[in-house]
Amino acid sequence: MAELLGGPVAQKICEKITDSLEAAKKSDKYPGRLPKLAIVRIGKRDDDLAYERGAVKRIEKLGMNFEIFEFDGNITNEEFQKEFIKINNDNNIDGILLFMPLPENINTRETISNFSPEKDLDGLTLTNMACLYAGTGGYAPCTAEAVIKLLEYSDIETDGKNVTVIGRSNVIGKPVSMMLIDKNATVTICHSHTRNLKDICKRADIVIAAVGKAKMIDGSYIGDGSVVIDVGVNVDENGELCGDVDYGSVFEKAKLITPVPRGVGSITTSVLSEHLLRSFIKKFDI
Numbered sequence: 001m002a003e004l005l006g007g008p009v010a011q012k013i014c015e016k017i018t019d020s021l022e023a024a025k026k027s028d029k030y031p032g033r034l035p036k037l038a039i040v041r042i043g044k045r046d047d048d049l050a051y052e053r054g055a056v057k058r059i060e061k062l063g064m065n066f067e068i069f070e071f072d073g074n075i076t077n078e079e080f081q082k083e084f085i086k087i088n089n090d091n092n093i094d095g096i097l098l099f100m101p102l103p104e105n106i107n108t109r110e111t112i113s114n115f116s117p118e119k120d121l122d123g124l125t126l127t128n129m130a131c132l133y134a135g136t137g138g139y140a141p142c143t144a145e146a147v148i149k150l151l152e153y154s155d156i157e158t159d160g161k162n163v164t165v166i167g168r169s170n171v172i173g174k175p176v177s178m179m180l181i182d183k184n185a186t187v188t189i190c191h192s193h194t195r196n197l198k199d200i201c202k203r204a205d206i207v208i209a210a211v212g213k214a215k216m217i218d219g220s221y222i223g224d225g226s227v228v229i230d231v232g233v234n235v236d237e238n239g240e241l242c243g244d245v246d247y248g249s250v251f252e253k254a255k256l257i258t259p260v261p262r263g264v265g266s267i268t269t270s271v272l273s274e275h276l277l278r279s280f281i282k283k284f285d286i
Protein backbone atom coordinates (compact mmCIF):
# COMPACT_ATOMS: atom_id res chain seq x y z
CA MET A 1 0.00 0.00 0.00
CA ALA A 2 2.61 2.43 -1.10
CA GLU A 3 3.55 4.04 -4.36
CA LEU A 4 6.68 3.05 -6.23
CA LEU A 5 7.73 6.16 -8.10
CA GLY A 6 9.94 6.34 -11.17
CA GLY A 7 11.31 9.85 -10.58
CA PRO A 8 13.89 9.02 -7.87
CA VAL A 9 15.17 6.07 -9.95
CA ALA A 10 15.51 8.28 -13.04
CA GLN A 11 17.39 10.79 -10.89
CA LYS A 12 19.90 8.18 -9.73
CA ILE A 13 20.48 6.92 -13.29
CA CYS A 14 21.02 10.53 -14.46
CA GLU A 15 23.55 11.19 -11.67
CA LYS A 16 25.58 8.22 -12.92
CA ILE A 17 25.34 9.47 -16.52
CA THR A 18 26.59 12.92 -15.48
CA ASP A 19 29.57 11.40 -13.66
CA SER A 20 30.44 9.12 -16.59
CA LEU A 21 30.12 11.96 -19.12
CA GLU A 22 32.39 14.20 -17.05
CA ALA A 23 34.95 11.37 -16.79
CA ALA A 24 34.72 10.78 -20.57
CA LYS A 25 35.38 14.48 -21.25
CA LYS A 26 38.62 14.24 -19.27
CA SER A 27 39.84 11.18 -21.21
CA ASP A 28 42.66 11.47 -23.79
CA LYS A 29 40.34 9.70 -26.20
CA TYR A 30 37.51 12.27 -25.90
CA PRO A 31 36.77 13.27 -29.51
CA GLY A 32 36.01 16.92 -28.64
CA ARG A 33 32.28 16.61 -29.24
CA LEU A 34 29.32 15.51 -27.15
CA PRO A 35 27.30 12.31 -27.65
CA LYS A 36 24.55 12.89 -30.21
CA LEU A 37 21.14 11.21 -30.56
CA ALA A 38 19.19 11.16 -33.83
CA ILE A 39 15.43 11.01 -33.37
CA VAL A 40 13.77 9.55 -36.47
CA ARG A 41 10.03 10.01 -36.75
CA ILE A 42 7.57 9.59 -39.61
CA GLY A 43 4.43 11.69 -39.16
CA LYS A 44 3.24 13.37 -35.98
CA ARG A 45 1.53 10.83 -33.73
CA ASP A 46 0.59 12.39 -30.39
CA ASP A 47 2.25 9.64 -28.31
CA ASP A 48 5.47 9.86 -30.38
CA LEU A 49 5.58 13.63 -29.91
CA ALA A 50 4.98 13.31 -26.16
CA TYR A 51 7.82 10.77 -25.82
CA GLU A 52 10.07 12.88 -28.05
CA ARG A 53 9.54 15.97 -25.84
CA GLY A 54 10.53 13.93 -22.78
CA ALA A 55 13.60 12.47 -24.51
CA VAL A 56 14.77 15.87 -25.78
CA LYS A 57 14.33 17.45 -22.34
CA ARG A 58 16.33 14.66 -20.70
CA ILE A 59 19.16 14.69 -23.28
CA GLU A 60 19.46 18.50 -23.09
CA LYS A 61 19.47 18.48 -19.29
CA LEU A 62 22.29 15.93 -19.33
CA GLY A 63 24.28 18.19 -21.67
CA MET A 64 24.21 15.87 -24.67
CA ASN A 65 23.16 16.63 -28.26
CA PHE A 66 20.25 15.56 -30.43
CA GLU A 67 18.78 16.14 -33.87
CA ILE A 68 15.21 15.45 -34.94
CA PHE A 69 14.65 13.93 -38.40
CA GLU A 70 10.95 14.26 -39.15
CA PHE A 71 9.56 12.71 -42.34
CA ASP A 72 6.24 13.25 -44.00
CA GLY A 73 3.81 10.33 -43.69
CA ASN A 74 3.69 10.14 -47.49
CA ILE A 75 7.41 9.46 -47.93
CA THR A 76 8.06 6.44 -50.17
CA ASN A 77 9.87 3.41 -48.83
CA GLU A 78 12.76 3.99 -51.23
CA GLU A 79 13.23 7.62 -50.14
CA PHE A 80 12.97 6.74 -46.48
CA GLN A 81 15.52 3.91 -46.69
CA LYS A 82 17.96 6.28 -48.44
CA GLU A 83 17.55 8.90 -45.70
CA PHE A 84 17.71 6.36 -42.91
CA ILE A 85 20.95 4.86 -44.26
CA LYS A 86 22.44 8.39 -44.38
CA ILE A 87 21.52 9.02 -40.73
CA ASN A 88 22.74 5.58 -39.69
CA ASN A 89 26.09 6.10 -41.44
CA ASP A 90 26.68 9.61 -40.07
CA ASN A 91 29.78 9.34 -37.91
CA ASN A 92 28.65 12.26 -35.73
CA ILE A 93 25.54 10.35 -34.66
CA ASP A 94 26.11 7.89 -31.83
CA GLY A 95 22.61 6.50 -31.41
CA ILE A 96 19.19 6.52 -33.04
CA LEU A 97 15.70 6.53 -31.56
CA LEU A 98 13.43 5.22 -34.31
CA PHE A 99 9.73 5.59 -33.59
CA MET A 100 7.76 2.40 -34.15
CA PRO A 101 5.49 1.17 -35.57
CA LEU A 102 6.46 2.52 -38.99
CA PRO A 103 3.61 3.40 -41.37
CA GLU A 104 2.36 0.58 -43.61
CA ASN A 105 4.08 1.92 -46.72
CA ILE A 106 7.50 1.64 -45.06
CA ASN A 107 9.20 -1.75 -45.01
CA THR A 108 9.99 -2.43 -41.35
CA ARG A 109 12.25 -5.44 -42.04
CA GLU A 110 14.31 -3.49 -44.55
CA THR A 111 14.61 -0.56 -42.12
CA ILE A 112 15.80 -2.81 -39.31
CA SER A 113 18.32 -4.48 -41.62
CA ASN A 114 19.69 -1.00 -42.43
CA PHE A 115 20.07 -0.23 -38.72
CA SER A 116 23.53 -0.75 -37.14
CA PRO A 117 23.14 -2.60 -33.82
CA GLU A 118 25.71 -0.21 -32.24
CA LYS A 119 23.30 2.70 -32.88
CA ASP A 120 20.08 0.81 -32.11
CA LEU A 121 19.52 2.18 -28.61
CA ASP A 122 16.04 0.67 -28.23
CA GLY A 123 16.90 -2.94 -29.01
CA LEU A 124 15.02 -3.32 -32.30
CA THR A 125 17.66 -5.14 -34.35
CA LEU A 126 17.99 -8.91 -34.38
CA THR A 127 21.57 -8.61 -33.08
CA ASN A 128 20.46 -6.70 -29.99
CA MET A 129 17.58 -9.12 -29.44
CA ALA A 130 20.00 -12.05 -29.68
CA CYS A 131 22.39 -10.38 -27.22
CA LEU A 132 19.54 -9.88 -24.77
CA TYR A 133 18.37 -13.47 -25.03
CA ALA A 134 21.92 -14.78 -24.72
CA GLY A 135 22.61 -12.40 -21.81
CA THR A 136 25.65 -10.94 -23.58
CA GLY A 137 25.14 -7.18 -23.53
CA GLY A 138 23.75 -5.13 -26.41
CA TYR A 139 20.89 -2.68 -25.97
CA ALA A 140 17.62 -3.90 -24.45
CA PRO A 141 14.40 -2.06 -25.26
CA CYS A 142 14.43 1.01 -22.98
CA THR A 143 11.00 0.44 -21.40
CA ALA A 144 11.79 -3.19 -20.52
CA GLU A 145 15.10 -2.11 -18.98
CA ALA A 146 13.30 0.70 -17.11
CA VAL A 147 11.23 -1.96 -15.31
CA ILE A 148 14.40 -3.80 -14.28
CA LYS A 149 16.09 -0.58 -13.09
CA LEU A 150 12.99 0.27 -11.06
CA LEU A 151 13.15 -3.08 -9.28
CA GLU A 152 16.92 -2.87 -8.75
CA TYR A 153 17.10 0.71 -7.48
CA SER A 154 14.07 0.11 -5.23
CA ASP A 155 15.77 -2.96 -3.68
CA ILE A 156 12.95 -5.29 -4.69
CA GLU A 157 14.29 -8.83 -4.55
CA THR A 158 13.64 -10.96 -7.64
CA ASP A 159 15.81 -13.97 -6.76
CA GLY A 160 13.51 -17.00 -6.42
CA LYS A 161 10.37 -14.85 -6.69
CA ASN A 162 7.35 -15.70 -8.82
CA VAL A 163 6.83 -12.99 -11.41
CA THR A 164 3.85 -12.83 -13.75
CA VAL A 165 4.35 -10.76 -16.89
CA ILE A 166 1.15 -9.95 -18.77
CA GLY A 167 2.08 -9.30 -22.41
CA ARG A 168 4.54 -10.97 -24.81
CA SER A 169 5.54 -8.15 -27.16
CA ASN A 170 9.11 -7.85 -28.44
CA VAL A 171 9.46 -4.43 -26.81
CA ILE A 172 8.23 -5.19 -23.29
CA GLY A 173 6.80 -8.60 -22.38
CA LYS A 174 9.48 -10.86 -23.86
CA PRO A 175 12.61 -8.78 -23.07
CA VAL A 176 11.54 -8.00 -19.51
CA SER A 177 10.87 -11.72 -18.96
CA MET A 178 14.34 -12.66 -20.24
CA MET A 179 15.99 -10.07 -18.00
CA LEU A 180 14.01 -11.32 -14.99
CA ILE A 181 15.08 -14.91 -15.65
CA ASP A 182 18.68 -13.64 -15.60
CA LYS A 183 17.86 -12.13 -12.21
CA ASN A 184 16.81 -15.59 -10.96
CA ALA A 185 13.06 -14.97 -10.97
CA THR A 186 10.59 -17.70 -11.95
CA VAL A 187 8.66 -16.04 -14.74
CA THR A 188 5.22 -16.81 -16.15
CA ILE A 189 4.50 -14.99 -19.41
CA CYS A 190 0.80 -14.43 -20.09
CA HIS A 191 -1.03 -13.23 -23.22
CA SER A 192 -4.48 -13.04 -24.74
CA HIS A 193 -4.79 -16.87 -24.95
CA THR A 194 -3.78 -17.48 -21.33
CA ARG A 195 -6.35 -19.35 -19.27
CA ASN A 196 -6.91 -18.57 -15.58
CA LEU A 197 -5.04 -15.25 -15.80
CA LYS A 198 -6.48 -14.11 -12.47
CA ASP A 199 -5.20 -17.18 -10.61
CA ILE A 200 -1.75 -16.88 -12.20
CA CYS A 201 -1.55 -13.21 -11.22
CA LYS A 202 -2.82 -13.83 -7.70
CA ARG A 203 -0.04 -16.35 -7.02
CA ALA A 204 2.71 -13.95 -8.13
CA ASP A 205 5.02 -12.00 -5.83
CA ILE A 206 5.46 -9.43 -8.61
CA VAL A 207 2.96 -8.64 -11.39
CA ILE A 208 4.13 -6.70 -14.45
CA ALA A 209 1.28 -5.46 -16.63
CA ALA A 210 2.14 -4.64 -20.26
CA VAL A 211 -1.20 -5.31 -21.92
CA GLY A 212 -2.30 -2.03 -23.46
CA LYS A 213 -5.83 -2.26 -21.99
CA ALA A 214 -6.93 0.57 -19.74
CA LYS A 215 -7.39 -0.51 -16.09
CA MET A 216 -7.85 -4.19 -17.03
CA ILE A 217 -5.94 -5.55 -14.01
CA ASP A 218 -8.09 -4.77 -11.00
CA GLY A 219 -7.84 -5.79 -7.35
CA SER A 220 -9.36 -9.23 -8.06
CA TYR A 221 -6.14 -10.20 -9.95
CA ILE A 222 -3.79 -9.27 -7.12
CA GLY A 223 -2.67 -11.29 -4.09
CA ASP A 224 -2.21 -9.46 -0.79
CA GLY A 225 1.19 -7.85 -0.38
CA SER A 226 2.44 -8.21 -3.95
CA VAL A 227 4.40 -5.69 -6.02
CA VAL A 228 2.56 -4.36 -9.10
CA ILE A 229 4.44 -2.69 -11.94
CA ASP A 230 2.18 -0.98 -14.47
CA VAL A 231 3.83 -0.43 -17.85
CA GLY A 232 0.62 0.51 -19.66
CA VAL A 233 -0.01 3.95 -21.09
CA ASN A 234 -3.65 4.35 -22.10
CA VAL A 235 -6.38 6.94 -22.15
CA ASP A 236 -9.49 6.18 -20.08
CA GLU A 237 -13.14 6.94 -20.81
CA ASN A 238 -12.69 10.49 -19.46
CA GLY A 239 -9.71 11.18 -21.68
CA GLU A 240 -7.29 10.86 -18.73
CA LEU A 241 -3.94 9.06 -18.94
CA CYS A 242 -4.07 5.70 -17.15
CA GLY A 243 -2.25 2.38 -16.94
CA ASP A 244 -3.24 -1.25 -17.51
CA VAL A 245 -3.86 -1.50 -13.77
CA ASP A 246 -6.96 -0.23 -11.98
CA TYR A 247 -4.96 1.84 -9.51
CA GLY A 248 -7.68 2.35 -6.87
CA SER A 249 -8.67 -1.30 -6.30
CA VAL A 250 -5.09 -2.62 -6.60
CA PHE A 251 -3.67 0.00 -4.21
CA GLU A 252 -5.75 -1.57 -1.41
CA LYS A 253 -4.13 -5.00 -1.88
CA ALA A 254 -0.61 -4.50 -3.21
CA LYS A 255 2.44 -3.76 -1.08
CA LEU A 256 3.83 -1.49 -3.78
CA ILE A 257 2.31 -0.13 -6.98
CA THR A 258 3.64 2.12 -9.73
CA PRO A 259 1.33 4.99 -10.69
CA VAL A 260 0.68 6.12 -14.30
CA PRO A 261 2.05 8.67 -15.02
CA ARG A 262 5.10 9.06 -12.68
CA GLY A 263 5.98 5.35 -12.71
CA VAL A 264 7.89 3.28 -15.28
CA GLY A 265 7.44 5.91 -18.00
CA SER A 266 9.55 8.45 -16.07
CA ILE A 267 12.57 6.12 -16.19
CA THR A 268 12.56 5.26 -19.91
CA THR A 269 14.28 8.41 -21.21
CA SER A 270 17.07 8.07 -18.61
CA VAL A 271 17.71 4.52 -19.85
CA LEU A 272 17.77 5.87 -23.43
CA SER A 273 20.31 8.52 -22.36
CA GLU A 274 22.42 5.89 -20.62
CA HIS A 275 22.42 3.80 -23.82
CA LEU A 276 23.48 6.86 -25.85
CA LEU A 277 26.43 7.56 -23.58
CA ARG A 278 27.39 3.87 -23.56
CA SER A 279 27.42 3.83 -27.38
CA PHE A 280 29.62 6.98 -27.46
CA ILE A 281 32.08 5.59 -24.90
CA LYS A 282 32.32 2.28 -26.78
CA LYS A 283 32.76 3.96 -30.17
CA PHE A 284 35.73 6.04 -29.01
CA ASP A 285 37.02 3.33 -26.69
CA ILE A 286 37.03 5.85 -23.81
Ligand code: NAP
Nearest residue numbers: 143167168169172191192193210211212231232233265268
Ligand atom coordinates in the same frame (compact mmCIF):
# COMPACT_ATOMS: atom_id res chain seq x y z
P1 NAP B 1 1.32 -4.88 -27.53
O1 NAP B 1 2.39 -5.10 -28.53
O2 NAP B 1 -0.05 -4.53 -28.00
O3 NAP B 1 1.23 -6.19 -26.63
C1 NAP B 1 0.20 -6.37 -25.71
C2 NAP B 1 0.29 -7.76 -25.12
O4 NAP B 1 -0.79 -7.91 -24.21
C3 NAP B 1 0.17 -8.89 -26.16
O5 NAP B 1 1.13 -9.88 -25.91
C4 NAP B 1 -1.24 -9.43 -25.95
O6 NAP B 1 -1.38 -10.80 -26.17
C5 NAP B 1 -1.45 -9.15 -24.47
N1 NAP B 1 -2.89 -9.04 -24.17
C6 NAP B 1 -3.81 -8.30 -24.82
N2 NAP B 1 -5.02 -8.48 -24.26
C7 NAP B 1 -4.84 -9.38 -23.26
C8 NAP B 1 -5.71 -9.98 -22.33
N3 NAP B 1 -7.03 -9.71 -22.31
N4 NAP B 1 -5.20 -10.85 -21.43
C9 NAP B 1 -3.87 -11.14 -21.43
N5 NAP B 1 -2.99 -10.59 -22.30
C10 NAP B 1 -3.48 -9.73 -23.19
O7 NAP B 1 1.72 -3.74 -26.49
P2 NAP B 1 3.18 -3.27 -25.97
O8 NAP B 1 3.85 -2.49 -27.03
O9 NAP B 1 3.87 -4.40 -25.32
O10 NAP B 1 2.72 -2.22 -24.87
C11 NAP B 1 2.02 -2.61 -23.70
C12 NAP B 1 1.61 -1.37 -22.94
O11 NAP B 1 2.76 -0.65 -22.54
C13 NAP B 1 0.77 -0.37 -23.75
O12 NAP B 1 -0.18 0.22 -22.88
C14 NAP B 1 1.77 0.67 -24.19
O13 NAP B 1 1.19 1.94 -24.41
C15 NAP B 1 2.68 0.70 -22.99
N6 NAP B 1 4.04 1.23 -23.25
C16 NAP B 1 4.60 1.97 -22.27
C17 NAP B 1 5.85 2.49 -22.42
C18 NAP B 1 6.44 3.29 -21.29
O14 NAP B 1 7.48 3.96 -21.46
N7 NAP B 1 5.86 3.22 -20.09
C19 NAP B 1 6.56 2.26 -23.59
C20 NAP B 1 6.01 1.46 -24.58
C21 NAP B 1 4.73 0.95 -24.39
P3 NAP B 1 -1.21 -11.47 -27.63
O15 NAP B 1 0.26 -11.52 -27.88
O16 NAP B 1 -1.83 -12.81 -27.49
O17 NAP B 1 -1.94 -10.58 -28.60
